[in-house]
Amino acid sequence: MSAPVLVLNTGSSSLKYRVVDAADGTVLASGLVERIGEATGRVEHRVDGSTHAVDVPVADHEAAIAAALDAFATHGPDLAGVGLRAVGHRVVHGGTRFAEPVLVDDDLVAAVHELAPLAPLHNPANAVGLEAARRAFADLPHVAVFDTAFHQTLPPAAHTYAVPAAWREAGVRRYGFHGTSVAFVSRAATAALGRAVDDTRLIVLHLGNGASATAVDGGRSVATSMGLTPLEGLVMGSRSGDLDPAVLGHVRRELSLDADEVERQLNAASGLRGLAGDNDMRGVVAAAEAGDADAELALDVYCHRIRSYVGAYLAQLGGLDAVVLTGGVGENSLAVRARALDGLAHLGIEVDAHRNVTERPGPGWAARISPDGAPVAVLVVPTDEEWEIASQAVALLDAAAGARPGGS
Numbered sequence: 001m002s003a004p005v006l007v008l009n010t011g012s013s014s015l016k017y018r019v020v021d022a023a024d025g026t027v028l029a030s031g032l033v034e035r036i037g038e039a040t041g042r043v044e045h046r047v048d049g050s051t052h053a054v055d056v057p058v059a060d061h062e063a064a065i066a067a068a069l070d071a072f073a074t075h076g077p078d079l080a081g082v083g084l085r086a087v088g089h090r091v092v093h094g095g096t097r098f099a100e101p102v103l104v105d106d107d108l109v110a111a112v113h114e115l116a117p118l119a120p121l122h123n124p125a126n127a128v129g130l131e132a133a134r135r136a137f138a139d140l141p142h143v144a145v146f147d148t149a150f151h152q153t154l155p156p157a158a159h160t161y162a163v164p165a166a167w168r169e170a171g172v173r174r175y176g177f178h179g180t181s182v183a184f185v186s187r188a189a190t191a192a193l194g195r196a197v198d199d200t201r202l203i204v205l206h207l208g209n210g211a212s213a214t215a216v217d218g219g220r221s222v223a224t225s226m227g228l229t230p231l232e233g234l235v236m237g238s239r240s241g242d243l244d245p246a247v248l249g250h251v252r253r254e255l256s257l258d259a260d261e262v263e264r265q266l267n268a269a270s271g272l273r274g275l276a277g278d279n280d281m282r283g284v285v286a287a288a289e290a291g292d293a294d295a296e297l298a299l300d301v302y303c304h305r306i307r308s309y310v311g312a313y314l315a316q317l318g319g320l321d322a323v324v325l326t327g328g329v330g331e332n333s334l335a336v337r338a339r340a341l342d343g344l345a346h347l348g349i350e351v352d353a354h355r356n357v358t359e360r361p362g363p364g365w366a367a368r369i370s371p372d373g374a375p376v377a378v379l380v381v382p383t384d385e386e387w388e389i390a391s392q393a394v395a396l397l398d399a400a401a402g403a404r405p406g407g408s
């Protein structure tokens with residue numbers, strides 16, 4: 001049954017949107033509004049294989065949603081005519097409160113605001129997007145789907161930081177992110193392996209702009225690399241990932257930076273950008289191939305960190321059926337895939353050089369790039385957070401309708 005959902009992924013300076021059929025993931029249209037709040041903005045709308053781009057200033061998130069609506073009105077599809085079931089929202093931080101998708105109401109918006117100190121880069125924008133979208137689509141149900149929700153199954157040993165009680169009481173713990181993506185690719189990987197969910201152990205490497213590793217045991221997240229915020233763990237496009245916490249005090253004293261500036265630089269001026277001057281993996285790989293020593297080191301650090309997590313999570317899981325690669329880098333960078341998993345054959349993890357080039361995954365299904373007979377499969381699965389958000393939104397609405405007297 002067709003169930004189109006408008007999915008919104010609101011960032012601090014961008015709005016990504018997609019009209020997706022929850023039943024099969026078909027995309028009716030998608031788009032991106034960039035540089036919100038700056039002097040020049042851009043709206044890119046994709047429909048029927050064409051991209052329509054226009055450079056216009058976009059004052060705020062309200063204006064971004066208006067710009068997206070304009071693009072729908074001009075280029076189609078007619079949103080009033082597609083029978084939208086709901087608006088689905090990506091919300092990054094749900095704290096410990098939200099383990100499931102929820103219907104958006106005033107209390108939910110207030111909760112997303114309240115959680116902003118735990119995700120200062122993401123939640124304020126998510127809350128503004130929620131409010132603007134509720135005004136623009138007042139007649140539709142809105143559903144929030146949280147990046148953190150899938151990681152609510154982390155056992156205390158995996159989510160507790162060894163810090164004073166007062167800090168823990170203030171909410172300092174590991175929450176984990178990218179959960180919507182990890183849930184989606186885990187299901188696809190388990191299906192590709194032909195295994196029962198309960199009996200499947202996976203390490204999911206979501207390598208996009210943000211990057212994370214998650215150990216999934218029987219469909220549940222049991223360890224994950226992102227922490228209180230999406231800064232911890234793997235090396236990312238512009239985020240440092242793990243470092244000695246004493247570095248913060250050191251650079252504050254030695255470089256006279258205040259706490260906000262240290263955090264800003266760890267989020268926005270570190271990672272690949274800090275090491276190689278470029279947050280885009282394509283540029284870093286090209287520079288390394290051209291002999292750039294900084295880019296070469298950046299790749300080494302990036303891959304070394306991934307291997308450390310794979311080894312650690314293999315130990316935590318006590319066995320492994322597959323390493324699952326996803327995100328822009330995991331899905332597309334053959335060089336990083338091969339390099340990150342190099343030298344792990346003694347653990348049963350190996351990338352077949354030929355398959356790495358020839359095997360191509362499709363929407364929702366996996367490509368196997370490990371050799372035949374390898375003890376651990378290496379799978380590439382394209383993530384689709386928007387489809388996952390749309391399906392979770394429709395499942396929630398169906399359950400609510402079923403629970404109502406007279407509901408179907």
Ligand SMILES: Nc1ncnc2c1ncn2[C@@H]1O[C@H](COP(=O)(O)OP(=O)(O)O)[C@@H](O)[C@H]1O
Binds near residue numbers: 207279283
């Ligand atoms: N063909 C490719 N080779 C290497 N890296 C790629 C390729 N295509 C995309 N990427 C990288 O994927 C990253 C973006 O991943 P993506 O999952 O789209 O990000 P986001 O977190 O914004 O959703 C960028 O670093 C980009 O360079």
Ligand SMILES: CC(=O)OP(=O)(O)O
Binds near residue numbers: 092147208209
């Ligand atoms: C939570 C997070 O890091 O998301 P993204 O990878 O989209 O930045």
Ligand SMILES: [Mg+2]
Binds near residue numbers: 208209210
């Ligand atoms: Mg992403």
